[in-house]
Each structure stands twice: as C-alpha cells, then as structure tokens.
Amino acid sequence: MKTDRKRILRKLFFSTLYLSAFTFGGGYVIVTLLKDKFVDQYHWIEEEEMLDLVAIAQSSPGAIAVNGAIVVGYKLAGMAGVLVSVLGAVLPPMVILSLVSLCYDAFASNPYVAALLSGMKAGVGAVIASVVFDMGKSVVKSRDWLNIAVMGASFCISYFWGVNVVLIILAAACLGVLRALFEGKKGGKP
C-alpha cells in the first residue's frame, strides 16, 4: 500500500510536469490531456467523475492548468497529491520565464528582437480578438438578454470609466448568485 501511494505520487508529479512543459494553447488543452492520461490511459478516475472535476477546475478562479492539477491530485492522493501536482504544474513555466526574464533586457534592446516583438504585437492582438469573437458569439447566441447586457455594460464601465476589474467580477458574481437562487426557487428555465 505504501509503495503504491509513492508510485501514484511520483506518476502524478511527472504527468503534471510533462503536460505543463509541453502544452501550448492554454488551460482548456491541458484539461483534455489530463483526462486522456488519468481516465483513458491509467484508469485511475472514472469518465463521469472526471467531467465534474474538470467543471470545478474551469469554473474556479485561477489558472485552469493549476486547478486541473489540483482536482486530479486531490482525488488520487489527498493533500499530498495536491502539493505534488501543483509543484509539477508550476515548475516548467517558472523555469522558462525566469530564463526569459534574465535575458529580457539584452533581448529587448536588440533591434531585431525588438522588431520581432513589435510585429508579433499585432499577431497577439489578432489571436485575442479571435478568442473574444468566439466567446462573445456564444454569449450572444444563448439569447440570454441579461447576460448580453452584462457583457456590454462591463465593457463600457471598464473601458471608458476605468472601473477596477475585481469590482466588475464581484458585481457579476453577486448577480449570478441572486439569479441562481431566484430561478432555482421558481423552478424556472434551466
């Protein structure tokens, strides 16, 4: 039993380390890969339970990759699992960005690198615009007018009046709680 636990912890650490080091493209990708590994490959978690765990990871605050590592770690090995898998998920980006950061000044004062970064700015803008378009489309398509109004209003008060992001998120959360309670009581639409 003891060696089994050790084996699980070691596998947890190296799985999250590996996924974190080689996953480009953000949290949603890594969550899919976690499922591949722990449900389909190791059979340590059942499919349905994994879906719920992923939902927890995605709807909680913070980086989805870290949250995903936490839910899987907790499920498999309790608090020790959480520590091990978070360490695995955080180490690769920390090491890579430390290296980048150390060279950043030399890096950014080189005119060729500066030109590269400045050209990429427009590319990053396009990537973000594309993400916003997809996410915004799914909000508009839901035909939930309150949500659409929240989206428009949040943008305006944050862009034009510079209201703090945290306040806007808190206000939206309060609205969400009220709505969930109200609609739950009515037994209204899902």
Next chain:
Amino acid sequence: MIYLKLFLSFLQIGAFSFGGGYAAMPLIQEQVITANHWLTMDAFTDLVTIAEMTPGPIAINAATFVGTQVAGLPGALAATFGCILPSCVFVTLLAWLYARFRNMALLQKTLGALRPAVVAMIAKAGLTILISAFFLDGTVSLALHNVSFRSIVYFVLALFLLRRAKWNPILVMVLCGVCEMGVYAVSAGRA
C-alpha cells in the same frame, strides 16, 4: 516590503481571474501597470507575447516575469506563490465538497453568470494591446505619422489566417514578428 506587495498583487490576480488563460490578462494589466507601475505598457505587451509562445498559464508566466524583473528570484517565488494560493485553497475546498456532496448545480449556475463579464474584460485588455500596436505613441489619434500601417496589415492578415485558414496561433504570431523583422533588416540594410 516589495515581496509582500508582489505576493498580495498576484494573490488578487489568482483569486479573481475566472475563466482561465486570457481572463487573467486584464487583472495582471491593472495590478502591474496601473496600480504598481512595475511594467510599461510595452513591456506588458512583450510579456503577453512571450507568455503566448511559451507553455504554461499566463498568470504563472506573468508572476515569474514580473517578480524577477522587480525583485529577482525571491520576487518570482513570492509572486508565483501568491498567484496559486487562492487556487489551492478554493479548488481543494470544492474538490472536498464535491467528494462529499456531489451537487454542483448552484455553483455552476453562479459561476456561469461570470462569463459575459469575463469576455468583456478580455476584450478590453485585447483592445489596449491593439491600440499600442496600431498607434506609435500609444494614444488614439489619426495623425499619419502616428499610425503603424504595417501593424494594421499584420493584424488583418493574422485574423484571416486564424479564422479562415485555421492556422496555429503561435505560428501566426511568429509570422507577424518575422515579417516586421524582415522589414527592419531591409530598411537597416538600405540606410
């Protein structure tokens, strides 16, 4: 007490970025540029670019980058720890609740309501980056010498490659960068 400041700033980023990835961007911008002046808008844009190109969550990347720039390795550790602490507490608590009760309808409904606000925040951060790419002095004005027409061309081209041709985002970004580097090399060669 720069370490404490870094820790508290990234604690807020970790605690309030719902929706992963890009959702952290406006919060990072607010803490790092507006509230504490740790980075300039240009350095922040570089950071987002670097974070896009390297694996790992943008919030962790930002914590390490800003921490190292402001206060070396201990700064990076303080910021990263602040960034993941809310996740560790909140998600572990939820995982525990889930293991006991297995009922998440209320939770998911509540958190689902955050989505439109999160989309709006991402849009705002993206727009700030685009403005700094399109207008050389960082403010919106249509004076010809202030508009970077090449950036606008790259943006339109990148959008086309992403949406129509379905290219990989990292490849599209690098292509934009390489074009600009080529333009620089040619103009430097001529001068």
